[in-house]
Amino acid sequence: MDVLTQLAHGFSIALTPLNLGLAFAGAFLGTLIGALPGIGPVNGVAILIPIAYALKLPPESALILLAGVYYGAEYGGRISSILLNVPGDAGAVITTLDGYPMAQKGKAGEALALSALSSFIGGTLSVIGLTLFAPLLAQWAIRFGPAEYFALMVFAFTTLSSLAGKSPVKALASSVFGLMLATVGLDPGSGVPRFTFGQLKLYDGVDFLIVAIGLFAISEVLVLMEQTFLGRAAAIRVETTLVSLKTFLASLWSILRGAAIGFFIGVLPGAGASIASAIAYTTEKRLVDREGTFGQGDPRGVAAPEAANNAASGGAMVPMLTLGVPGSGTTAVLLGALMMFNVTPGPLIFQNRPEVVWGLIASMYIGNLMLLVLNLPLVGVFARILTIPRWFLVPAIAALSFVGVYAVNNSAFDLLFMTGIGVWGYLMRKFGFPLAPMILGLVLGRLMEVNLRRALAISGGDWTILFSSPIAKVLWVLAALSLLFPWLVGRLAKRR
Amino acid sequence: MKPDRVLGVLLMLLAVGYGLEALSLEAEYLADPLGPKAFPLLLATVLFGLSLLLVLFPGPGPWPGFLAWRQQALAVVSFVLYAYALAPLGFVLASGLEIGVLARILGTSWVKGLFAGFAFALVLHLLFVFGLGIPLPLGSWWPG
Incomplete structure (x- = not known):
């Protein structure tokens, strides 16, 4: 009952005209950013932070906008996956497997409609999961002391590193x-003063925002310059976006299973939308692919991964909000944004800043509904956006990055630092x-050091305090296991 | 020479440099048993260990190709010039030129690129200044 009262309070915040408008703007921009190959949610969120900051939005409103971009991008990514066989972002890679074959069979409209519905169901179920699960986790995590926090952050780095790239050593170095x-x-x-080399500018530390935009958006501009091919949907028209009730019902179980898988994978630190959609797809393939139609345009092969990647973005909000420990690059950027607005996520956020968490959660119900409406009738508009030529898209991303960073401090030094x-x-x-581990490291660095020093202040310099409590022990074992995980998988694969 | 070996050596130097700088940190009073240098030293040690792993067990990867390095170098130079030009030239002029230059680097014609650049810069300027109320520099040449 308590949850419902709080949620009602959240709706009263999310339904103010400003916040409704921002949820819509976030959903719209998110779909756009997801649809364009090359810019994914992390770039989109990073580029929008300075704008939200310069507008002096209250923290809950800024978060509503930025989170809208984040989960909206998972809706948009599928559009170019289906139409062009080019994933719009990392979470939509799997959607190409059956989405593009469906489009080739002339069922592009059906694939888009079904994937929009799957995205909506996956997204909404995961917000319900977030509503129920986050307060419980926060209550449990209130008992965490500095030693447990330190171990938890180590765990976040090891899981992210073992999953984020090909080489766990390089991923850890990135952290x-x-x-x-x-x-x-x-x-x-x-x-x-540490590592400031006498520069007064550096006394406050490096600006998170400049690093986030430089690391993701500017590097993306340089990467896009060397790609010779970028899909263009010049000839593709989407007339009808309708899916028959029969096809929808035939995919319903795949959607629900995909949503459940996506949510739980999203909650895990380090594993996000791309892994969730891949696991959902292989699960469906094993369970229901009796005629061998997966990979040749099976609607269930579109529905399951799309439900999963949207559910994962909701699930990923759980550790970010309740523990203050994000599990992915984009949620790390969101956390950094919250800190800029002087909100510190963690178990106490439900008591200290209920308007931020519950306003956000309520807005996610509304945002998903807006996204469904945006993505069914307007999908043709977004498909036409894919025809924006690259010679304009790449400079536009650069210009948006520059204007955002400049708007915050009006400093040429910031622009040079961002370029570097x-x-x-x-x-x-x-x-x-x-890149994701590096941004996670930047966001968590201070907190990690403060918790380490607090733990050792409590123990009087005795390092064994880090391993003393049962929770800390479990977290250390999990961290070690997550590092060994890729190696174990490699061994097993070789044996077969 | 495998790229990971070279990277490993470079990271090792970074770890040593960072660690030495950390060692020189002294606090006048100690509020906690660790002080300002322990955490950085921990990081330097971890990075040193990781770079050692890279040197000893390098990945198979060949050197990545830098096929577009000329275009990328030009783009980076234009970013630097843009940073210095933004305040004196003003947002619209500097950004229009910047977008035009980048579009040219990406292979479109000057006319097309500059036209799109100035149009986009003007839209952004109006959006920021009048839509969002965020001031942008007009440039020192602008009267008033």
Whole structure:
């Protein structure tokens, strides 16, 4: 009952005209950003943060906008997957497997309608999961002390690193880059300037926003410059977006299973939309693919991964909000944005800032409904956006990045710093270092150090306090297992 | 030479440099048993260990190709020039030129690129200044 009262309070916040408008703007921009190959949710959210900040929005309104972009992008990604066989973002890669064959058979409209419905069901079920599950997890996590927090963050880094890239060593190094960058500035414990090289500008630490936009958006611009092919939907027209009730009902169980898989994978740190959709697809293939139609345009092969990737984005909000420990690049960027607005997520957020969490959760119900409406009749509009030529798209992303960063401090130095980080991010990508762990490191660095120092202050310098409580022990074991996981999978695969 | 070996050595240097800088940190009073240098030293140690792993067990990967390095270098130079030009030239002029240059680098014609660039820059300027109320520089040449 308590949850319902709180949720009603959340709706009273989410239904104000400003917040409704921002939810709509987020949903619309998210679909757009998801639909365009090349810019995914993380770039979109990063580019919009300075705008939300410069507008001096209240934190819950900013979060409603930015989260709308995040889950909206999972709706948009499928459009180019189905029409062009080019995934709009990482979560929509699997959707190409059956979505594009459906389009080739002349069923593009049906695939788009079914995937929009699946996205809606997956998204909404995961918001229900978030509503029920997040307060419980927060209550449980209130008992966490600094040692448990430190172990939890180590766990977040190891799972993200073992899943994020091909090489866990490089992914962990990427986390360390972020943590190192977070140590720049005045030491929170003693006030000593660290790694500032005498630059007063660096005393407050490096600006999260500049790093996020440089790392993701500017490096993306450089990557897009060297890709010779970018799909264009010049000839594709989508006339009707309708799906028959029969096809929908035949896919319903796949959708529900996909949503459940997506939510739980989303909650896990490190595993996001792309892994969720892949697992949902292989599960369906094993369970229901009796005639071998998967991969040749089976509607269930579109429905399951789309339900899963949308559910994953809702699930990923759970650890970000309740523990303050995000599990993916995009939720790390969202967390960084919240910190800029002086909101610290964590177990206490349900008591201290209920308007932020419940306003956000309520807006996600509304946003998913808006997305369904946007994506059924207006899908033709978004399909036409895919025809934007690359020579305009790439400079436009750059210009948006520049204007956003400049709007915050009016500083040319910030633009140069962002360019430098962009080149660094581009080189990281070229040499196989994933970017998400670095941004997670930057966001969590201070918190990790503060918790470590608090734990050792409690124990008087005795390091064994980090492993003393049962919760901490479990987290350390899980962290070790997650590092061994890719190696174990590799061994098993070889044996077969 | 495998790329991972070279990267490993470079990261090792980074870890050592960062670690040495951390060692030189001294706090006047200690509020906690660890002080300002322990966490950075921990990070330097972890990075050193990881770079050692890269050197000892490099991945098979060949050197990545940098096929578009000329275009990318030009783009980066234009970003730097843009950062310096933004305040004196103003947002619309600087951004229109920047988009035009990038579009040219991406292979379209000057006329098309600059036209699209100025149109987009003008729309962005109006959107930011009048739609969102976020001020952008007009440029020192602008009267008044």
